[in-house]
Amino acid sequence: xxxxxxxxxxxxxxxxxxxxxxxxxxxxxxxxxxxxxxxxxxxxxxxxxxxxxxxxxxxxxxxxxxxxxxxxxxxxxxxxxxxxxxxxxxxxxxxxxxxxxxxxxxxxxxxxxxxxxxxxxxxxxxxxxxxxxxxxxxxxxxxxxxxxxxxxxxxxxxxxxxxxxxxxxxxxxxxxxxxxxxxxxxxxxxxxxxxxxxxxxxxxxxxxxxxxxxxxxxxxxxxxxxxxxxxxxxxxxxxxxxxxxxxxxxxxxxxxxxxxxxxxxxxxxxxxxxxxxxxxxxxxxxxxxxxxxxxxxxxxxxxxxxxxxxxxxxxxxxxxxxxxxxxxxxxxxxxxxxxxxxxxxxxxxxxxxxxxxxxxxxxxxxxxxxxxxxxxxxxxxxxxxxxxxxxxxxxxxxxxxxxxxxxxxxxxxxxxxxxxxxxxxxxxxxxxxxxxxxxxxxxxxxxxxxxxxxxxxx
Numbered sequence: 001x002x003x004x005x006x007x008x009x010x011x012x013x014x015x016x017x018x019x020x021x022x023x024x025x026x027x028x029x030x031x032x033x034x035x036x037x038x039x040x041x042x043x044x045x046x047x048x049x050x051x052x053x054x055x056x057x058x059x060x061x062x063x064x065x066x067x068x069x070x071x072x073x074x075x076x077x078x079x080x081x082x083x084x085x086x087x088x089x090x091x092x093x094x095x096x097x098x099x100x101x102x103x104x105x106x107x108x109x110x111x112x113x114x115x116x117x118x119x120x121x122x123x124x125x126x127x128x129x130x131x132x133x134x135x136x137x138x139x140x141x142x143x144x145x146x147x148x149x150x151x152x153x154x155x156x157x158x159x160x161x162x163x164x165x166x167x168x169x170x171x172x173x174x175x176x177x178x179x180x181x182x183x184x185x186x187x188x189x190x191x192x193x194x195x196x197x198x199x200x201x202x203x204x205x206x207x208x209x210x211x212x213x214x215x216x217x218x219x220x221x222x223x224x225x226x227x228x229x230x231x232x233x234x235x236x237x238x239x240x241x242x243x244x245x246x247x248x249x250x251x252x253x254x255x256x257x258x259x260x261x262x263x264x265x266x267x268x269x270x271x272x273x274x275x276x277x278x279x280x281x282x283x284x285x286x287x288x289x290x291x292x293x294x295x296x297x298x299x300x301x302x303x304x305x306x307x308x309x310x311x312x313x314x315x316x317x318x319x320x321x322x323x324x325x326x327x328x329x330x331x332x333x334x335x336x337x338x339x340x341x342x343x344x345x346x347x348x349x350x351x352x353x354x355x356x357x358x359x360x361x362x363x364x365x366x367x368x369x370x371x372x373x374x375x376x377x378x379x380x381x382x383x384x385x386x387x388x389x390x391x392x393x394x395x396x397x398x399x400x401x402x403x404x405x406x407x408x409x410x411x412x413x414x415x416x417x418x419x420x421x422x423x424x425x426x427x428x429x430x431x432x433x434x435x436x437x438x439x440x441x442x443x444x445x446x447x448x449x450x451x452x453x454x455x456x457x458x
């Protein structure tokens with residue numbers, strides 16, 4: 001393959017990646033002391049024209065403070081491509097050959113799309129088209145800059161391929177749930193077009209997902225924040241979002257079934273999280289007894305809690321409003337901090353409902369935090385700004401529940417104890433997240449805790 005052989009490249013690559021990986025946006029372990037990188041598996045793909053080689057590598061990354069993680073890298077090689085052309089995708093240049101992240105090369109992503117379209121399999125790595133999918137082969141793919149934990153490539157207005165960077169054994173819920181929703185004909189999700197599937201640790205693993213690109217759609221978070229900023233009504237959108245989520249929940253229950261969960265065990269899980277977070281965030285400690293009391297209400301329920309497959313990480317940023325006025329729910333991977341088993345575990349549909357209710361709080365209150373000279377944004381005060389923010393959130397929370405109930409004949413607000421417990425568990429999680437990532441936003445979940453345990457209406 002020219003002056004630098006593939007075997008030589010793979011020998012030196014782990015050392016090169018130790019310095020390169022922490023700078024990638026999608027590398028989730030940036031704060032952890034990286035010890036070593038090992039190539040756990042290699043699938044050699046046919047090199048597209050102009051390339052000297054193309055491999056799909058699974059990297060085992062080890063750390064001083066915990067277990068290994070597995071990451072996916074499309075290692076491409078070109079002669080004389082030069083760092084300027086490929087920018088941050090370049091890993092190194094050796095003897096006139098550039099080693100780089102192939103997902104930033106249209107020749108590589110074009111090959112991946114063609115492979116899905118033709119149902120190609122290479123050494124156990126299967127490129128699988130969905131029945132009836134028509135793919136934009138021949139068009140040029142472009143990496144989506146906004147992606148964080150994964151890398152997505154878009155082909156015009158028709159398709160988007162999400163490559164999962166951090167891999168785990170087992171079918172990714174994003175693919176599993178999209179397939180179930182496609183089978184049910186649900187219109188509230190972007191149409192699935194294909195997938196890339198292989199294995200990891202002897203179990204099936206999902207390497208990528210291809211779906212229809214929602215051309216012209218607007219991010220739900222951006223639309224809601226703009227409505228808050230401009231003082232516009234959002235309740236029609238909130239009601240439609242509730243209906244869209246209900247359609248998703250009904251279809252998932254029909255396709256994948258439902259079960260029953262022990263409320264005592266659920267309360268125990270929440271209490272364990274509460275104690276863990278309170279030990280790390282002292283400001284939460286005064287609220288612990290009141291939160292536990294709400295969890296105890298759920299533990300005392302007479303009947304098991306109905307559980308099913310859910311989205312697991314739902315908020316306004318996981319929704320798109322289409323040009324036709326409908327809503328799409330996206331990214332069914334589940335909570336990023338959860339284990340693969342936790343992401344696939346059934347949960348109450350209330351989990352997703354609460355995720356959206358909280359998101360309305362965030363849309364209203366983050367604006368108040370940003371534009372108030374009062375410490376903490378005055379969220380708990382009786383100022384005109386605080387009243388307006390609470391009124392906006394309350395109106396949209398109610399509209400969302402009304403939209404949800406119109407499809408399911410069950411209003412989430414009628415399950416008061418369960419709803420309050422899930423809200424508090426979500427708030428506890430957000431307290432830890434905001435403390436670590438966005439301290440200025442910490443008043444939002446703390447205010448939610450105060451209001452929820454007091455039993456006051458929003």
